[in-house]
Amino acid sequence: MSAGAPAVTGVRLEHVSKAFGALRVLDDVSVELPAGEATVVLGRSGTGKSVLLKHIVGLLHPDAGRVFLGDQDITALAPAALAVARRQIGFLFQNAALFDSITVAENVAFPLRRHTRLPEAEIRARVEEKLAAVGLADAVARMPAALSGGMRKRAGLARAMALEPSVLLVDEPSAGLDPVTSEEIDDLLVRVKRERGTTLVVVTHNIPSARRIGDTLLFLHEGRVLARGTAAELERSEHELVRQFMHSEAGG
Amino acid sequence: MAPLSSAGYAVAFAARAIREIFLPPYEIKETARQLYEVGWRSLPLIAVAGFAVGIVLSMHTRASLERFGAEALIPAALMLALVRETGPLVVGLLVAGRVGAGFGAELGAMKVTEQIDALEAVAVDSFKFLVVTRTLACMLAMPILTTVMNFTGIIGGWLAESAISGMSFEAYFRSAFSVVGFADYVPGTIKTMVFGYIIAITACYFGVHTRGGTQGVGYSATRSVVTASILLITANVVLVRLIFFLFPETTG
Amino acid sequence: MGSPRLALVGAFVVGGLLLFAVGLFMIGDRRQLFTEHFFVVADFGNVTGVQVGTDVRLSGLPAGEVTDIVIPPAPGGRFQVQMRVREDLHSLVRTDSVAAVLTDGLLGSAFIQIRAGTESAPEVADGGTLAGADAVQVADLIEEGRETFRLVADEFVGLRQEMAETFSGLGETVETTTLLINDVGNDVREVTTVSALFMDAARGVMEDTRGIVQGVANGEGTAGKLLTDDALYTHMTGMASEVEATMQAVRGSAEQFEQIVGGLHGPESAAQRLLVDAGDVVTYARDAMADLAENTEAMKRNWLLRGFFSDRGFYNLDEMTVEEYRVLLRDERYTPLRIWLRADVLFETDENGGVTLADGAEERIEEAMGELLQYPRNSPLVVEGYATAGGPGQQFISAEPSRTTWCARSAARPS
Ligand SMILES: Nc1ncnc2c1ncn2[C@@H]1O[C@H](COP(=O)(O)OP(=O)(O)O)[C@@H](O)[C@H]1O
Ligand SMILES: [Mg+2]
Numbered sequence: 001m002s003a004g005a006p007a008v009t010g011v012r013l014e015h016v017s018k019a020f021g022a023l024r025v026l027d028d029v030s031v032e033l034p035a036g037e038a039t040v041v042l043g044r045s046g047t048g049k050s051v052l053l054k055h056i057v058g059l060l061h062p063d064a065g066r067v068f069l070g071d072q073d074i075t076a077l078a079p080a081a082l083a084v085a086r087r088q089i090g091f092l093f094q095n096a097a098l099f100d101s102i103t104v105a106e107n108v109a110f111p112l113r114r115h116t117r118l119p120e121a122e123i124r125a126r127v128e129e130k131l132a133a134v135g136l137a138d139a140v141a142r143m144p145a146a147l148s149g150g151m152r153k154r155a156g157l158a159r160a161m162a163l164e165p166s167v168l169l170v171d172e173p174s175a176g177l178d179p180v181t182s183e184e185i186d187d188l189l190v191r192v193k194r195e196r197g198t199t200l201v202v203v204t205h206n207i208p209s210a211r212r213i214g215d216t217l218l219f220l221h222e223g224r225v226l227a228r229g230t231a232a233e234l235e236r237s238e239h240e241l242v243r244q245f246m247h248s249e250a251g252g
Numbered sequence: 253m254a255p256l257s258s259a260g261y262a263v264a265f266a267a268r269a270i271r272e273i274f275l276p277p278y279e280i281k282e283t284a285r286q287l288y289e290v291g292w293r294s295l296p297l298i299a300v301a302g303f304a305v306g307i308v309l310s311m312h313t314r315a316s317l318e319r320f321g322a323e324a325l326i327p328a329a330l331m332l333a334l335v336r337e338t339g340p341l342v343v344g345l346l347v348a349g350r351v352g353a354g355f356g357a358e359l360g361a362m363k364v365t366e367q368i369d370a371l372e373a374v375a376v377d378s379f380k381f382l383v384v385t386r387t388l389a390c391m392l393a394m395p396i397l398t399t400v401m402n403f404t405g406i407i408g409g410w411l412a413e414s415a416i417s418g419m420s421f422e423a424y425f426r427s428a429f430s431v432v433g434f435a436d437y438v439p440g441t442i443k444t445m446v447f448g449y450i451i452a453i454t455a456c457y458f459g460v461h462t463r464g465g466t467q468g469v470g471y472s473a474t475r476s477v478v479t480a481s482i483l484l485i486t487a488n489v490v491l492v493r494l495i496f497f498l499f500p501e502t503t504g
Numbered sequence: 505m506g507s508p509r510l511a512l513v514g515a516f517v518v519g520g521l522l523l524f525a526v527g528l529f530m531i532g533d534r535r536q537l538f539t540e541h542f543f544v545v546a547d548f549g550n551v552t553g554v555q556v557g558t559d560v561r562l563s564g565l566p567a568g569e570v571t572d573i574v575i576p577p578a579p580g581g582r583f584q585v586q587m588r589v590r591e592d593l594h595s596l597v598r599t600d601s602v603a604a605v606l607t608d609g610l611l612g613s614a615f616i617q618i619r620a621g622t623e624s625a626p627e628v629a630d631g632g633t634l635a636g637a638d639a640v641q642v643a644d645l646i647e648e649g650r651e652t653f654r655l656v657a658d659e660f661v662g663l664r665q666e667m668a669e670t671f672s673g674l675g676e677t678v679e680t681t682t683l684l685i686n687d688v689g690n691d692v693r694e695v696t697t698v699s700a701l702f703m704d705a706a707r708g709v710m711e712d713t714r715g716i717v718q719g720v721a722n723g724e725g726t727a728g729k730l731l732t733d734d735a736l737y738t739h740m741t742g743m744a745s746e747v748e749a750t751m752q753a754v755r756g757s758a759e760q761f762e763q764i765v766g767g768l769h770g771p772e773s774a775a776q777r778l779l780v781d782a783g784d785v786v787t788y789a790r791d792a793m794a795d796l797a798e799n800t801e802a803m804k805r806n807w808l809l810r811g812f813f814s815d816r817g818f819y820n821l822d823e824m825t826v827e828e829y830r831v832l833l834r835d836e837r838y839t840p841l842r843i844w845l846r847a848d849v850l851f852e853t854d855e856n857g858g859v860t861l862a863d864g865a866e867e868r869i870e871e872a873m874g875e876l877l878q879y880p881r882n883s884p885l886v887v888e889g890y891a892t893a894g895g896p897g898q899q900f901i902s903a904e905p906s907r908t909t910w911c912a913r914s915a916a917r918p919s
Contacts, residue, residue: 054369057373083375083376087375093373097366097370098370099367100361101358110374111374114375114376284513285509287516288512288516335527393516395520396517396520397520399523399524426530432531434528437527437528438528
């Protein structure tokens with residue numbers, strides 16, 4: 001996994017259904033997340049946006065349906081092959097999920113140490129670069145527990161980007177961030193997509209942010225994709241709920 | 253989950269840990285880190301406990317042997333009691349308390365904050381990285397800690413004895429080894445690997461299957477200690493029978 | 505994980521293994537695993553009491569241990585006993601050496617004795633085979649009575665359990681009786697019942713024992729057949745009568761005691777008499793018990809029975825070190841009564857330089873003994889001599905073996 005040619009890995013979900021006990025979260029979802037594009041996933045809390053992202057890294061297994069990473073069906077992979085496939089993916093968890101027994105820098109270095117044979121100096125340089133990109137250059141030696149929620153989120157993003165993945169899954173990057181930092185993060189994501197051709201999937205509640213990042217927006221409702229299109233298309237959606245969502249938070 | 257299927261699941265979990273100890277990749281660094289936590293950092297506890305146990309055992313053996321005028325056998329009787337049963341069991345219960353609670357809580361916290369998912373997302377086999385390393389570390393640390401307990405126990409026993417009869421340490425030490433045989437010493441020490449396995453597996457199982465946030469973490473820690481202690485004490489019955497079967501000379 | 509931590513983990517593992525190895529070494533060292541050794545095999549038809557780890561001695565010297573016992577494939581086969589023997593004794597173990605299973609005394613633990621070979625025979629090779637001597641063959645190689653009596657011991661084995669029971673019963677009875685004697689007015693009947701039961705049991709054993717000893721003396725049984733050798737015969741019958749005498753003495757004092765307590769059952773209403781002279785009964789009973797104790801003490805000293813007692817932790821004053829003796833005197837369960845008698849009052853030197861009791865010394869001793877009457881008669885009585893010069897270490901001369909030590913631990917708690 002070196003930073004060579006731009007990666008072109010798209011993601012496709014085919015008839016994916018997922019229920020937790022009686023709770024049906026995803027109900028026959030089929031959606032294409034094109035390679036090199038940024039897709040923003042919208043929807044009310046608890047509609048299954050995070051669940052959707054976890055299906056893409058294989059953390060959750062669909063009850064029915066298939067998930068393609070490029071042309072590989074990851075639901076059919078054995079654990080070892082799945083691990084290989086996962087190296088193309090960076091994942092920022094909704095609550096950052098930093099390893100809290102090691103420093104911020106070690107968190108970012110973790111995937112590098114596991115999956116590359118880079119010399120120590122190079123790893124350190126890469127870690128500093130990623131942390132600087134998210135504005136945490138001076139938090140290198142701190143433990144995760146000593147960071148604010150927004151800082152943890154940014155450290156998590158740095159870790160997700162450490163291996164320069166071809167698919168970057170980002171769960172609510174702006175939650176807990178001030179508007180200025182939030183905008184900086186959006187710019188970072190857009191830059192990554194443009195410069196490296198990274199496929200972006202971003203879950204957010206922040207409509208301005210969604211407009212800045214998203215080539216395509218998905219609106220998830222009751223286990224289904226209720227609407228799909230550009231920001232302008234969704235504003236004119238036939239669904240009252242989608243329009244309401246796009247406008248009510250437009251100012252925020 | 254029905255009790256039966258969850259018991260079956262726990263057994264599969266335990267069997268998997270054993271199998272994967274022998275399968276590459278070997279998480280050597282992480283195992284060493286766990287060995288530091290489980291082994292090195294338990295040393296003060298074990299040493300102090302061994303010391304106290306030695307003193308108490310010495311007082312008891314004195315009380316019972318004195319009646320037969322067999323004071324000369326005190327060091328040997330103490331050593332036999334320590335090496336065969338008291339040392340292994342006390343170490344087992346102490347480690348079940350210290351390490352069992354530690355694993356249960358640590359893995360529980362990692363589970364509820366999605367750190368285990370995060371490991372998987374960066375293409376790390378979380379079972380291997382978390383469970384197998386801890387199991388192996390516990391299995392390696394237990395015989396060593398037991399040996400430490402045995403020797404600090406002799407020192408404690410000697411202190412108690414020398415306060416009464418002024419016996420020299422060298423004489424006490426020699427006399428202590430006059431009756432124990434390899435069949436008492438080696439199986440008694442090696443069986444604590446089984447204790448280590450039970451403790452680690454139980455605590456990891458509860459930790460990794462923690463539900464329900466912070467409250468669930470505390471619950472996992474408690475359940476780990478209680479279940480590990482009970483399993484350890486019952487397994488000991490079987491182990492003692494097995495040792496008698498394999499080494500008939502220990503029954504004498 | 506930084507390297508200092510890695511170093512600690514290394515120290516933990518290496519240190520732990522070393523410590524474990526120290527334990528292994530201590531165990532192995534005691535069993536002479538680390539001295540040079542060689543193996544020999546001997547076969548026996550009977551391996552009573554032998555197991556892996558049983559001591560091997562060469563002419564009495566600790567020489568190694570049993571390492572393996574191979575069970576014969578079919579009935580009638582012989583047990584192959586493999587032994588590890590110290591290399592420095594190799595020159596004594598020749599191809600004509602013989603191994604035999606012996607017992608420390610009549611009731612002690614088993615060991616294997618290897619007899620040194622003759623000079624003309626070559627040394628036995630490592631892993632070589634020695635002749636194993638079974639009961640019948642032993643007659644040919646007996647060198648001392650100790651070995652001879654292994655044969656008698658075989659017949660006594662069945663008695664071992666009964667002996668053990670009797671002696672624990674004896675201990676209990678002595679204790680019970682002592683307590684009751686101290687409080688005789690309250691319940692004499694209990695003494696009577698307990699003692700009668702005990703005496704029956706004891707007499708049963710004594711009689712069995714005597715029967716066997718006599719059987720040996722008359723040339724009956726396996727052991728009897730062996731008594732073709734005159735020297736052996738003399739030796740053995742000497743031993744036999746020694747045992748018999750001891751047994752009879754025990755039985756005698758037991759009977760004496762039984763008579764005393766038995767008298768209480770008599771038609772002349774012993775209970776009534778007792779009320780009158782309970783004092784006499786107590787005195788007799790005490791005497792009898794003390795005799796019993798004395799005879800038991802004698803049994804303990806008999807080598808045949810020594811193993812039995814030493815296995816149970818009884819000790820002899822004359823085998824104690826100064827330190828052990830002093831520890832005993834410090835025992836809190838005893839309240840030692842010390843009576844000091846000055847040498848210049850007790851003794852006088854006659855013209856030949858001999859020492860005799862001075863005038864009035866006897867009265868002085870009796871007076872002193874008077875103070876001891878409050879104690880049960882089987883309490884330990886220790887006579888010590890102290891020099892007036894020298895340090896405390898030099899002042900200790902010796903502790904005379906008290907004839908009643910056997911009871912000391914069970915019965916001498918002042919009540
Ligand atoms: N591992 C799980 N077990 C049970 N229920 C879950 C699990 N993960 C998510 N859910 C449930 O699925 C629904 C969707 O969750 P999520 O995808 O996290 O919502 P959001 O769209 O806010 O990210 C919620 O009701 C949540 O409680
Ligand atoms: Mg979510």
